[in-house]
Amino acid sequence: MSSKTAEKVGAVLVVGAGVGGMQASLDLAEAGYKVYLVEKGPSIGGVMAQLDKTFPTNDCAMCTLAPRMVDCGGHLNIEKLTYSEIESIEGSAGNFKVSIRKKARSVDPDKCTGCGECVTNCLVKNIVYLDQPGRSAVEIEAGMKTKVDDILGRCSGGRETIVPILHDINEEFKWLPPEALCRMAEVKEIPIEHILRIASFYNAFSLTPKGRHVIRVCTGTACYVKGAQRILDTFGRELSVEVGGVTEDKQFSLETVNCVGCCGQSPVVTVDDDIYGYMNQTMVQDILGKYT
Ligand code: FES
Known part of the structure:
Protein backbone atom coordinates (compact mmCIF):
# COMPACT_ATOMS: atom_id res chain seq x y z
CA MET A 1 0.00 0.00 0.00
CA SER A 2 1.54 3.35 -0.99
CA SER A 3 1.74 6.13 1.57
CA LYS A 4 -0.72 8.18 -0.56
CA THR A 5 -3.26 5.37 -0.38
CA ALA A 6 -2.64 5.03 3.34
CA GLU A 7 -3.59 8.70 3.84
CA LYS A 8 -6.94 8.01 2.33
CA VAL A 9 -7.86 5.44 4.94
CA GLY A 10 -10.04 7.29 7.39
CA ALA A 11 -13.71 7.67 7.96
CA VAL A 12 -16.58 6.25 5.94
CA LEU A 13 -19.96 7.78 5.47
CA VAL A 14 -22.90 5.39 5.14
CA VAL A 15 -26.19 6.88 4.01
CA GLY A 16 -29.34 5.19 5.22
CA ALA A 17 -29.64 3.10 8.37
CA GLY A 18 -31.88 0.37 7.05
CA VAL A 19 -30.76 -3.23 7.36
CA GLY A 20 -28.29 -2.80 4.46
CA GLY A 21 -26.82 0.40 5.82
CA MET A 22 -26.47 -1.07 9.28
CA GLN A 23 -24.75 -4.23 8.02
CA ALA A 24 -22.36 -2.18 5.86
CA SER A 25 -21.58 0.04 8.85
CA LEU A 26 -20.92 -2.95 11.08
CA ASP A 27 -18.61 -4.60 8.53
CA LEU A 28 -16.67 -1.37 8.02
CA ALA A 29 -16.51 -0.64 11.74
CA GLU A 30 -15.24 -4.16 12.42
CA ALA A 31 -12.57 -3.59 9.76
CA GLY A 32 -11.36 -0.62 11.77
CA TYR A 33 -12.97 2.29 9.95
CA LYS A 34 -14.68 5.14 11.70
CA VAL A 35 -18.25 5.10 10.33
CA TYR A 36 -20.69 7.98 10.15
CA LEU A 37 -24.12 6.46 9.67
CA VAL A 38 -26.59 9.06 8.40
CA GLU A 39 -30.31 8.38 8.59
CA LYS A 40 -33.08 10.82 7.68
CA GLY A 41 -35.60 9.10 9.97
CA PRO A 42 -35.64 9.60 13.72
CA SER A 43 -34.17 6.16 14.40
CA ILE A 44 -32.13 3.43 12.76
CA GLY A 45 -33.92 0.36 11.39
CA GLY A 46 -35.49 1.63 8.18
CA VAL A 47 -38.53 0.05 6.53
CA MET A 48 -37.74 -3.43 7.79
CA ALA A 49 -38.54 -2.30 11.32
CA GLN A 50 -42.16 -1.82 10.17
CA LEU A 51 -42.50 -5.33 8.77
CA ASP A 52 -43.74 -8.44 10.47
CA LYS A 53 -42.40 -11.11 8.09
CA THR A 54 -40.07 -11.00 5.09
CA PHE A 55 -40.68 -12.53 1.67
CA PRO A 56 -40.05 -15.26 0.51
CA THR A 57 -38.72 -17.03 3.61
CA ASN A 58 -41.37 -15.73 6.00
CA ASP A 59 -38.65 -14.98 8.54
CA CYS A 60 -39.45 -12.68 11.42
CA ALA A 61 -38.23 -9.22 10.34
CA MET A 62 -37.40 -8.11 13.86
CA CYS A 63 -35.31 -11.25 14.50
CA THR A 64 -33.14 -10.26 11.54
CA LEU A 65 -33.03 -6.60 12.38
CA ALA A 66 -32.80 -6.39 16.16
CA PRO A 67 -29.28 -7.88 16.57
CA ARG A 68 -27.94 -5.47 13.96
CA MET A 69 -29.67 -2.51 15.61
CA VAL A 70 -28.20 -3.45 18.98
CA ASP A 71 -24.70 -3.95 17.52
CA CYS A 72 -24.92 -0.71 15.58
CA GLY A 73 -26.32 1.19 18.55
CA GLY A 74 -23.43 0.19 20.80
CA HIS A 75 -20.50 0.08 18.37
CA LEU A 76 -17.82 2.58 19.33
CA ASN A 77 -16.67 2.97 15.72
CA ILE A 78 -20.12 3.93 14.46
CA GLU A 79 -21.42 7.44 14.97
CA LYS A 80 -25.17 7.49 14.42
CA LEU A 81 -26.52 10.68 12.88
CA THR A 82 -30.25 10.10 12.93
CA TYR A 83 -32.89 12.64 11.91
CA SER A 84 -30.20 14.09 9.67
CA GLU A 85 -29.87 14.76 5.97
CA ILE A 86 -26.96 15.39 3.70
CA GLU A 87 -26.94 18.92 2.30
CA SER A 88 -23.79 18.88 0.20
CA ILE A 89 -20.75 16.79 -0.67
CA GLU A 90 -17.51 18.32 -1.89
CA GLY A 91 -14.06 16.98 -2.67
CA SER A 92 -12.82 13.76 -4.17
CA ALA A 93 -11.98 10.21 -3.13
CA GLY A 94 -10.12 10.22 0.15
CA ASN A 95 -10.91 13.84 0.93
CA PHE A 96 -14.62 14.45 1.06
CA LYS A 97 -16.27 17.22 2.98
CA VAL A 98 -19.91 16.54 3.76
CA SER A 99 -22.42 19.00 5.21
CA ILE A 100 -25.14 17.34 7.24
CA ARG A 101 -28.25 19.04 8.55
CA LYS A 102 -29.38 17.64 11.87
CA LYS A 103 -33.07 18.31 12.48
CA ALA A 104 -34.35 19.49 15.84
CA ARG A 105 -36.03 16.77 17.90
CA SER A 106 -37.42 18.98 20.63
CA VAL A 107 -36.62 16.23 23.12
CA ASP A 108 -33.34 15.29 24.71
CA PRO A 109 -32.54 11.84 23.24
CA ASP A 110 -30.28 11.05 26.19
CA LYS A 111 -33.17 11.49 28.60
CA CYS A 112 -35.99 10.08 26.44
CA THR A 113 -37.33 6.77 27.73
CA GLY A 114 -39.86 6.32 24.93
CA CYS A 115 -42.81 6.65 27.32
CA GLY A 116 -44.92 8.45 24.69
CA GLU A 117 -46.26 11.12 27.08
CA CYS A 118 -45.03 13.90 24.81
CA VAL A 119 -47.21 12.52 22.00
CA THR A 120 -50.20 12.22 24.31
CA ASN A 121 -49.81 15.76 25.54
CA CYS A 122 -48.87 17.39 22.26
CA LEU A 123 -50.28 20.91 22.45
CA VAL A 124 -49.52 21.60 18.81
CA LYS A 125 -51.90 18.82 17.77
CA ASN A 126 -54.74 19.82 20.06
CA ILE A 127 -54.53 23.57 20.50
CA VAL A 128 -56.74 24.37 17.50
CA TYR A 129 -59.82 23.00 19.16
CA LEU A 130 -59.44 24.97 22.35
CA ASP A 131 -58.05 28.17 20.94
CA GLN A 132 -61.11 29.46 19.14
CA PRO A 133 -61.44 33.25 18.98
CA GLY A 134 -63.62 34.90 21.56
CA ARG A 135 -63.84 31.89 23.82
CA SER A 136 -61.94 31.07 26.95
CA ALA A 137 -61.37 27.37 27.28
CA VAL A 138 -61.89 27.45 31.03
CA GLU A 139 -65.10 29.46 31.32
CA ILE A 140 -68.11 27.27 31.81
CA GLU A 141 -71.71 28.36 32.12
CA ALA A 142 -73.31 27.40 35.47
CA GLY A 143 -75.99 25.09 33.98
CA MET A 144 -73.46 23.17 31.95
CA LYS A 145 -71.12 22.94 34.93
CA THR A 146 -73.84 21.33 37.06
CA LYS A 147 -74.64 18.77 34.38
CA VAL A 148 -70.98 17.93 33.79
CA ASP A 149 -70.31 17.66 37.52
CA ASP A 150 -73.26 15.27 37.83
CA ILE A 151 -71.79 13.06 35.11
CA LEU A 152 -68.33 13.19 36.67
CA GLY A 153 -69.81 12.33 40.05
CA ARG A 154 -71.42 9.21 38.62
CA CYS A 155 -68.13 7.93 37.15
CA SER A 156 -65.53 7.51 39.85
CA GLY A 157 -62.06 6.37 38.86
CA GLY A 158 -59.14 7.52 36.74
CA ARG A 159 -58.34 7.34 33.05
CA GLU A 160 -60.40 4.20 32.56
CA THR A 161 -63.51 6.35 32.96
CA ILE A 162 -62.71 8.71 30.09
CA VAL A 163 -64.79 6.89 27.47
CA PRO A 164 -67.90 6.44 29.66
CA ILE A 165 -67.73 10.09 30.72
CA LEU A 166 -67.31 11.28 27.13
CA HIS A 167 -70.23 9.09 26.17
CA ASP A 168 -72.45 10.68 28.82
CA ILE A 169 -71.38 14.23 27.97
CA ASN A 170 -71.98 13.55 24.28
CA GLU A 171 -75.39 12.11 25.14
CA GLU A 172 -76.28 15.10 27.29
CA PHE A 173 -75.22 17.87 24.92
CA LYS A 174 -75.29 15.95 21.62
CA TRP A 175 -71.64 16.91 21.22
CA LEU A 176 -68.56 17.51 23.37
CA PRO A 177 -68.40 21.19 24.26
CA PRO A 178 -64.80 22.30 24.97
CA GLU A 179 -65.85 23.87 28.27
CA ALA A 180 -67.21 20.51 29.41
CA LEU A 181 -64.00 18.75 28.44
CA CYS A 182 -61.91 21.34 30.27
CA ARG A 183 -64.04 20.84 33.36
CA MET A 184 -63.56 17.09 33.03
CA ALA A 185 -59.80 17.54 32.71
CA GLU A 186 -59.75 19.77 35.77
CA VAL A 187 -61.84 17.52 38.02
CA LYS A 188 -60.29 14.24 36.88
CA GLU A 189 -56.77 15.69 36.74
CA ILE A 190 -56.24 14.26 33.29
CA PRO A 191 -54.41 16.34 30.63
CA ILE A 192 -56.94 17.87 28.24
CA GLU A 193 -54.79 16.71 25.32
CA HIS A 194 -55.23 13.12 26.43
CA ILE A 195 -59.00 13.55 26.58
CA LEU A 196 -59.05 15.18 23.15
CA ARG A 197 -57.00 12.38 21.67
CA ILE A 198 -59.66 9.88 22.71
CA ALA A 199 -62.57 12.19 21.87
CA SER A 200 -61.31 12.72 18.34
CA PHE A 201 -60.64 9.01 17.79
CA TYR A 202 -64.21 7.71 18.06
CA ASN A 203 -66.84 8.56 15.47
CA ALA A 204 -69.49 8.28 18.13
CA PHE A 205 -68.22 11.52 19.69
CA SER A 206 -68.67 14.86 18.04
CA LEU A 207 -66.39 17.84 18.54
CA THR A 208 -68.80 20.10 16.67
CA PRO A 209 -72.32 21.07 17.74
CA LYS A 210 -75.23 18.90 16.55
CA GLY A 211 -78.89 19.60 16.04
CA ARG A 212 -81.49 18.35 18.54
CA HIS A 213 -82.22 15.44 16.20
CA VAL A 214 -79.57 13.75 14.11
CA ILE A 215 -80.71 12.44 10.73
CA ARG A 216 -78.41 9.86 9.19
CA VAL A 217 -79.01 8.71 5.63
CA CYS A 218 -77.34 5.39 4.95
CA THR A 219 -75.18 5.57 1.84
CA GLY A 220 -73.78 2.06 2.14
CA THR A 221 -73.82 -0.01 -1.04
CA ALA A 222 -77.23 -1.65 -0.55
CA CYS A 223 -78.91 1.68 0.23
CA TYR A 224 -76.98 3.59 -2.40
CA VAL A 225 -78.15 1.38 -5.25
CA LYS A 226 -81.74 1.79 -4.01
CA GLY A 227 -81.61 5.60 -4.26
CA ALA A 228 -80.06 6.82 -0.98
CA GLN A 229 -78.56 9.82 -2.75
CA ARG A 230 -82.00 11.06 -3.86
CA ILE A 231 -83.28 10.74 -0.29
CA LEU A 232 -80.25 12.57 1.05
CA ASP A 233 -80.81 15.37 -1.48
CA THR A 234 -84.47 15.62 -0.47
CA PHE A 235 -83.60 15.97 3.22
CA GLY A 236 -80.98 18.58 2.32
CA ARG A 237 -83.53 20.54 0.24
CA GLU A 238 -86.31 20.35 2.83
CA LEU A 239 -84.03 21.47 5.65
CA SER A 240 -81.84 23.82 3.61
CA VAL A 241 -78.75 22.23 5.02
CA GLU A 242 -75.66 20.57 3.61
CA VAL A 243 -74.49 17.11 4.66
CA GLY A 244 -72.57 17.55 7.92
CA GLY A 245 -74.42 20.75 8.73
CA VAL A 246 -77.01 21.84 11.29
CA THR A 247 -80.26 23.66 10.51
CA GLU A 248 -80.48 27.30 11.53
CA ASP A 249 -82.94 26.54 14.32
CA LYS A 250 -80.54 23.83 15.61
CA GLN A 251 -83.35 21.29 15.30
CA PHE A 252 -81.68 18.87 12.85
CA SER A 253 -78.21 17.67 11.82
CA LEU A 254 -77.90 15.91 8.49
CA GLU A 255 -75.27 13.20 8.14
CA THR A 256 -74.50 10.09 6.14
CA VAL A 257 -73.60 6.70 7.51
CA ASN A 258 -72.14 3.59 5.92
CA CYS A 259 -74.57 0.77 6.68
CA VAL A 260 -76.61 0.52 9.84
CA GLY A 261 -77.05 -3.23 9.53
CA CYS A 262 -80.55 -3.16 8.02
CA CYS A 263 -79.58 -3.72 4.39
CA ASP A 272 -81.69 9.60 16.60
CA ASP A 273 -82.45 6.00 17.68
CA ASP A 274 -85.39 5.49 15.27
CA ILE A 275 -84.87 3.50 12.08
CA TYR A 276 -86.87 4.08 8.90
CA GLY A 277 -86.58 1.38 6.24
CA TYR A 278 -87.84 1.14 2.66
CA MET A 279 -87.44 4.90 2.44
CA ASN A 280 -88.58 7.01 -0.50
CA GLN A 281 -88.64 10.73 -1.12
CA THR A 282 -92.32 11.10 -0.30
CA MET A 283 -91.71 9.89 3.27
CA VAL A 284 -89.23 12.65 4.05
CA GLN A 285 -91.75 15.33 5.03
CA ASP A 286 -93.75 12.93 7.24
CA ILE A 287 -90.63 11.91 9.09
CA LEU A 288 -89.53 15.51 9.62
CA GLY A 289 -93.02 16.32 10.88
CA LYS A 290 -92.64 13.82 13.71
CA TYR A 291 -89.67 15.71 15.14
CA THR A 292 -90.84 19.32 14.80
S1 FES B 1 -76.16 -0.40 3.33
FE1 FES B 1 -77.70 0.74 4.26
S2 FES B 1 -78.28 -0.49 5.89
FE2 FES B 1 -76.71 -1.61 5.02
Missing part, protein backbone atom coordinates in the same frame (compact mmCIF):
# COMPACT_ATOMS: atom_id res chain seq x y z
CA GLY A 264 -82.69 -5.90 3.87
CA GLN A 265 -84.83 -2.77 4.36
CA SER A 266 -82.72 -0.46 2.19
CA PRO A 267 -82.74 2.41 1.68
CA VAL A 268 -82.54 3.23 5.35
CA VAL A 269 -82.58 6.47 7.34
CA THR A 270 -82.15 6.88 11.07
CA VAL A 271 -83.31 9.79 13.19
Whole structure:
Protein backbone atom coordinates (compact mmCIF):
# COMPACT_ATOMS: atom_id res chain seq x y z
CA MET A 1 0.00 0.00 0.00
CA SER A 2 1.54 3.35 -0.99
CA SER A 3 1.74 6.13 1.57
CA LYS A 4 -0.72 8.18 -0.56
CA THR A 5 -3.26 5.37 -0.38
CA ALA A 6 -2.64 5.03 3.34
CA GLU A 7 -3.59 8.70 3.84
CA LYS A 8 -6.94 8.01 2.33
CA VAL A 9 -7.86 5.44 4.94
CA GLY A 10 -10.04 7.29 7.39
CA ALA A 11 -13.71 7.67 7.96
CA VAL A 12 -16.58 6.25 5.94
CA LEU A 13 -19.96 7.78 5.47
CA VAL A 14 -22.90 5.39 5.14
CA VAL A 15 -26.19 6.88 4.01
CA GLY A 16 -29.34 5.19 5.22
CA ALA A 17 -29.64 3.10 8.37
CA GLY A 18 -31.88 0.37 7.05
CA VAL A 19 -30.76 -3.23 7.36
CA GLY A 20 -28.29 -2.80 4.46
CA GLY A 21 -26.82 0.40 5.82
CA MET A 22 -26.47 -1.07 9.28
CA GLN A 23 -24.75 -4.23 8.02
CA ALA A 24 -22.36 -2.18 5.86
CA SER A 25 -21.58 0.04 8.85
CA LEU A 26 -20.92 -2.95 11.08
CA ASP A 27 -18.61 -4.60 8.53
CA LEU A 28 -16.67 -1.37 8.02
CA ALA A 29 -16.51 -0.64 11.74
CA GLU A 30 -15.24 -4.16 12.42
CA ALA A 31 -12.57 -3.59 9.76
CA GLY A 32 -11.36 -0.62 11.77
CA TYR A 33 -12.97 2.29 9.95
CA LYS A 34 -14.68 5.14 11.70
CA VAL A 35 -18.25 5.10 10.33
CA TYR A 36 -20.69 7.98 10.15
CA LEU A 37 -24.12 6.46 9.67
CA VAL A 38 -26.59 9.06 8.40
CA GLU A 39 -30.31 8.38 8.59
CA LYS A 40 -33.08 10.82 7.68
CA GLY A 41 -35.60 9.10 9.97
CA PRO A 42 -35.64 9.60 13.72
CA SER A 43 -34.17 6.16 14.40
CA ILE A 44 -32.13 3.43 12.76
CA GLY A 45 -33.92 0.36 11.39
CA GLY A 46 -35.49 1.63 8.18
CA VAL A 47 -38.53 0.05 6.53
CA MET A 48 -37.74 -3.43 7.79
CA ALA A 49 -38.54 -2.30 11.32
CA GLN A 50 -42.16 -1.82 10.17
CA LEU A 51 -42.50 -5.33 8.77
CA ASP A 52 -43.74 -8.44 10.47
CA LYS A 53 -42.40 -11.11 8.09
CA THR A 54 -40.07 -11.00 5.09
CA PHE A 55 -40.68 -12.53 1.67
CA PRO A 56 -40.05 -15.26 0.51
CA THR A 57 -38.72 -17.03 3.61
CA ASN A 58 -41.37 -15.73 6.00
CA ASP A 59 -38.65 -14.98 8.54
CA CYS A 60 -39.45 -12.68 11.42
CA ALA A 61 -38.23 -9.22 10.34
CA MET A 62 -37.40 -8.11 13.86
CA CYS A 63 -35.31 -11.25 14.50
CA THR A 64 -33.14 -10.26 11.54
CA LEU A 65 -33.03 -6.60 12.38
CA ALA A 66 -32.80 -6.39 16.16
CA PRO A 67 -29.28 -7.88 16.57
CA ARG A 68 -27.94 -5.47 13.96
CA MET A 69 -29.67 -2.51 15.61
CA VAL A 70 -28.20 -3.45 18.98
CA ASP A 71 -24.70 -3.95 17.52
CA CYS A 72 -24.92 -0.71 15.58
CA GLY A 73 -26.32 1.19 18.55
CA GLY A 74 -23.43 0.19 20.80
CA HIS A 75 -20.50 0.08 18.37
CA LEU A 76 -17.82 2.58 19.33
CA ASN A 77 -16.67 2.97 15.72
CA ILE A 78 -20.12 3.93 14.46
CA GLU A 79 -21.42 7.44 14.97
CA LYS A 80 -25.17 7.49 14.42
CA LEU A 81 -26.52 10.68 12.88
CA THR A 82 -30.25 10.10 12.93
CA TYR A 83 -32.89 12.64 11.91
CA SER A 84 -30.20 14.09 9.67
CA GLU A 85 -29.87 14.76 5.97
CA ILE A 86 -26.96 15.39 3.70
CA GLU A 87 -26.94 18.92 2.30
CA SER A 88 -23.79 18.88 0.20
CA ILE A 89 -20.75 16.79 -0.67
CA GLU A 90 -17.51 18.32 -1.89
CA GLY A 91 -14.06 16.98 -2.67
CA SER A 92 -12.82 13.76 -4.17
CA ALA A 93 -11.98 10.21 -3.13
CA GLY A 94 -10.12 10.22 0.15
CA ASN A 95 -10.91 13.84 0.93
CA PHE A 96 -14.62 14.45 1.06
CA LYS A 97 -16.27 17.22 2.98
CA VAL A 98 -19.91 16.54 3.76
CA SER A 99 -22.42 19.00 5.21
CA ILE A 100 -25.14 17.34 7.24
CA ARG A 101 -28.25 19.04 8.55
CA LYS A 102 -29.38 17.64 11.87
CA LYS A 103 -33.07 18.31 12.48
CA ALA A 104 -34.35 19.49 15.84
CA ARG A 105 -36.03 16.77 17.90
CA SER A 106 -37.42 18.98 20.63
CA VAL A 107 -36.62 16.23 23.12
CA ASP A 108 -33.34 15.29 24.71
CA PRO A 109 -32.54 11.84 23.24
CA ASP A 110 -30.28 11.05 26.19
CA LYS A 111 -33.17 11.49 28.60
CA CYS A 112 -35.99 10.08 26.44
CA THR A 113 -37.33 6.77 27.73
CA GLY A 114 -39.86 6.32 24.93
CA CYS A 115 -42.81 6.65 27.32
CA GLY A 116 -44.92 8.45 24.69
CA GLU A 117 -46.26 11.12 27.08
CA CYS A 118 -45.03 13.90 24.81
CA VAL A 119 -47.21 12.52 22.00
CA THR A 120 -50.20 12.22 24.31
CA ASN A 121 -49.81 15.76 25.54
CA CYS A 122 -48.87 17.39 22.26
CA LEU A 123 -50.28 20.91 22.45
CA VAL A 124 -49.52 21.60 18.81
CA LYS A 125 -51.90 18.82 17.77
CA ASN A 126 -54.74 19.82 20.06
CA ILE A 127 -54.53 23.57 20.50
CA VAL A 128 -56.74 24.37 17.50
CA TYR A 129 -59.82 23.00 19.16
CA LEU A 130 -59.44 24.97 22.35
CA ASP A 131 -58.05 28.17 20.94
CA GLN A 132 -61.11 29.46 19.14
CA PRO A 133 -61.44 33.25 18.98
CA GLY A 134 -63.62 34.90 21.56
CA ARG A 135 -63.84 31.89 23.82
CA SER A 136 -61.94 31.07 26.95
CA ALA A 137 -61.37 27.37 27.28
CA VAL A 138 -61.89 27.45 31.03
CA GLU A 139 -65.10 29.46 31.32
CA ILE A 140 -68.11 27.27 31.81
CA GLU A 141 -71.71 28.36 32.12
CA ALA A 142 -73.31 27.40 35.47
CA GLY A 143 -75.99 25.09 33.98
CA MET A 144 -73.46 23.17 31.95
CA LYS A 145 -71.12 22.94 34.93
CA THR A 146 -73.84 21.33 37.06
CA LYS A 147 -74.64 18.77 34.38
CA VAL A 148 -70.98 17.93 33.79
CA ASP A 149 -70.31 17.66 37.52
CA ASP A 150 -73.26 15.27 37.83
CA ILE A 151 -71.79 13.06 35.11
CA LEU A 152 -68.33 13.19 36.67
CA GLY A 153 -69.81 12.33 40.05
CA ARG A 154 -71.42 9.21 38.62
CA CYS A 155 -68.13 7.93 37.15
CA SER A 156 -65.53 7.51 39.85
CA GLY A 157 -62.06 6.37 38.86
CA GLY A 158 -59.14 7.52 36.74
CA ARG A 159 -58.34 7.34 33.05
CA GLU A 160 -60.40 4.20 32.56
CA THR A 161 -63.51 6.35 32.96
CA ILE A 162 -62.71 8.71 30.09
CA VAL A 163 -64.79 6.89 27.47
CA PRO A 164 -67.90 6.44 29.66
CA ILE A 165 -67.73 10.09 30.72
CA LEU A 166 -67.31 11.28 27.13
CA HIS A 167 -70.23 9.09 26.17
CA ASP A 168 -72.45 10.68 28.82
CA ILE A 169 -71.38 14.23 27.97
CA ASN A 170 -71.98 13.55 24.28
CA GLU A 171 -75.39 12.11 25.14
CA GLU A 172 -76.28 15.10 27.29
CA PHE A 173 -75.22 17.87 24.92
CA LYS A 174 -75.29 15.95 21.62
CA TRP A 175 -71.64 16.91 21.22
CA LEU A 176 -68.56 17.51 23.37
CA PRO A 177 -68.40 21.19 24.26
CA PRO A 178 -64.80 22.30 24.97
CA GLU A 179 -65.85 23.87 28.27
CA ALA A 180 -67.21 20.51 29.41
CA LEU A 181 -64.00 18.75 28.44
CA CYS A 182 -61.91 21.34 30.27
CA ARG A 183 -64.04 20.84 33.36
CA MET A 184 -63.56 17.09 33.03
CA ALA A 185 -59.80 17.54 32.71
CA GLU A 186 -59.75 19.77 35.77
CA VAL A 187 -61.84 17.52 38.02
CA LYS A 188 -60.29 14.24 36.88
CA GLU A 189 -56.77 15.69 36.74
CA ILE A 190 -56.24 14.26 33.29
CA PRO A 191 -54.41 16.34 30.63
CA ILE A 192 -56.94 17.87 28.24
CA GLU A 193 -54.79 16.71 25.32
CA HIS A 194 -55.23 13.12 26.43
CA ILE A 195 -59.00 13.55 26.58
CA LEU A 196 -59.05 15.18 23.15
CA ARG A 197 -57.00 12.38 21.67
CA ILE A 198 -59.66 9.88 22.71
CA ALA A 199 -62.57 12.19 21.87
CA SER A 200 -61.31 12.72 18.34
CA PHE A 201 -60.64 9.01 17.79
CA TYR A 202 -64.21 7.71 18.06
CA ASN A 203 -66.84 8.56 15.47
CA ALA A 204 -69.49 8.28 18.13
CA PHE A 205 -68.22 11.52 19.69
CA SER A 206 -68.67 14.86 18.04
CA LEU A 207 -66.39 17.84 18.54
CA THR A 208 -68.80 20.10 16.67
CA PRO A 209 -72.32 21.07 17.74
CA LYS A 210 -75.23 18.90 16.55
CA GLY A 211 -78.89 19.60 16.04
CA ARG A 212 -81.49 18.35 18.54
CA HIS A 213 -82.22 15.44 16.20
CA VAL A 214 -79.57 13.75 14.11
CA ILE A 215 -80.71 12.44 10.73
CA ARG A 216 -78.41 9.86 9.19
CA VAL A 217 -79.01 8.71 5.63
CA CYS A 218 -77.34 5.39 4.95
CA THR A 219 -75.18 5.57 1.84
CA GLY A 220 -73.78 2.06 2.14
CA THR A 221 -73.82 -0.01 -1.04
CA ALA A 222 -77.23 -1.65 -0.55
CA CYS A 223 -78.91 1.68 0.23
CA TYR A 224 -76.98 3.59 -2.40
CA VAL A 225 -78.15 1.38 -5.25
CA LYS A 226 -81.74 1.79 -4.01
CA GLY A 227 -81.61 5.60 -4.26
CA ALA A 228 -80.06 6.82 -0.98
CA GLN A 229 -78.56 9.82 -2.75
CA ARG A 230 -82.00 11.06 -3.86
CA ILE A 231 -83.28 10.74 -0.29
CA LEU A 232 -80.25 12.57 1.05
CA ASP A 233 -80.81 15.37 -1.48
CA THR A 234 -84.47 15.62 -0.47
CA PHE A 235 -83.60 15.97 3.22
CA GLY A 236 -80.98 18.58 2.32
CA ARG A 237 -83.53 20.54 0.24
CA GLU A 238 -86.31 20.35 2.83
CA LEU A 239 -84.03 21.47 5.65
CA SER A 240 -81.84 23.82 3.61
CA VAL A 241 -78.75 22.23 5.02
CA GLU A 242 -75.66 20.57 3.61
CA VAL A 243 -74.49 17.11 4.66
CA GLY A 244 -72.57 17.55 7.92
CA GLY A 245 -74.42 20.75 8.73
CA VAL A 246 -77.01 21.84 11.29
CA THR A 247 -80.26 23.66 10.51
CA GLU A 248 -80.48 27.30 11.53
CA ASP A 249 -82.94 26.54 14.32
CA LYS A 250 -80.54 23.83 15.61
CA GLN A 251 -83.35 21.29 15.30
CA PHE A 252 -81.68 18.87 12.85
CA SER A 253 -78.21 17.67 11.82
CA LEU A 254 -77.90 15.91 8.49
CA GLU A 255 -75.27 13.20 8.14
CA THR A 256 -74.50 10.09 6.14
CA VAL A 257 -73.60 6.70 7.51
CA ASN A 258 -72.14 3.59 5.92
CA CYS A 259 -74.57 0.77 6.68
CA VAL A 260 -76.61 0.52 9.84
CA GLY A 261 -77.05 -3.23 9.53
CA CYS A 262 -80.55 -3.16 8.02
CA CYS A 263 -79.58 -3.72 4.39
CA GLY A 264 -82.69 -5.90 3.87
CA GLN A 265 -84.83 -2.77 4.36
CA SER A 266 -82.72 -0.46 2.19
CA PRO A 267 -82.74 2.41 1.68
CA VAL A 268 -82.54 3.23 5.35
CA VAL A 269 -82.58 6.47 7.34
CA THR A 270 -82.15 6.88 11.07
CA VAL A 271 -83.31 9.79 13.19
CA ASP A 272 -81.69 9.60 16.60
CA ASP A 273 -82.45 6.00 17.68
CA ASP A 274 -85.39 5.49 15.27
CA ILE A 275 -84.87 3.50 12.08
CA TYR A 276 -86.87 4.08 8.90
CA GLY A 277 -86.58 1.38 6.24
CA TYR A 278 -87.84 1.14 2.66
CA MET A 279 -87.44 4.90 2.44
CA ASN A 280 -88.58 7.01 -0.50
CA GLN A 281 -88.64 10.73 -1.12
CA THR A 282 -92.32 11.10 -0.30
CA MET A 283 -91.71 9.89 3.27
CA VAL A 284 -89.23 12.65 4.05
CA GLN A 285 -91.75 15.33 5.03
CA ASP A 286 -93.75 12.93 7.24
CA ILE A 287 -90.63 11.91 9.09
CA LEU A 288 -89.53 15.51 9.62
CA GLY A 289 -93.02 16.32 10.88
CA LYS A 290 -92.64 13.82 13.71
CA TYR A 291 -89.67 15.71 15.14
CA THR A 292 -90.84 19.32 14.80
S1 FES B 1 -76.16 -0.40 3.33
FE1 FES B 1 -77.70 0.74 4.26
S2 FES B 1 -78.28 -0.49 5.89
FE2 FES B 1 -76.71 -1.61 5.02
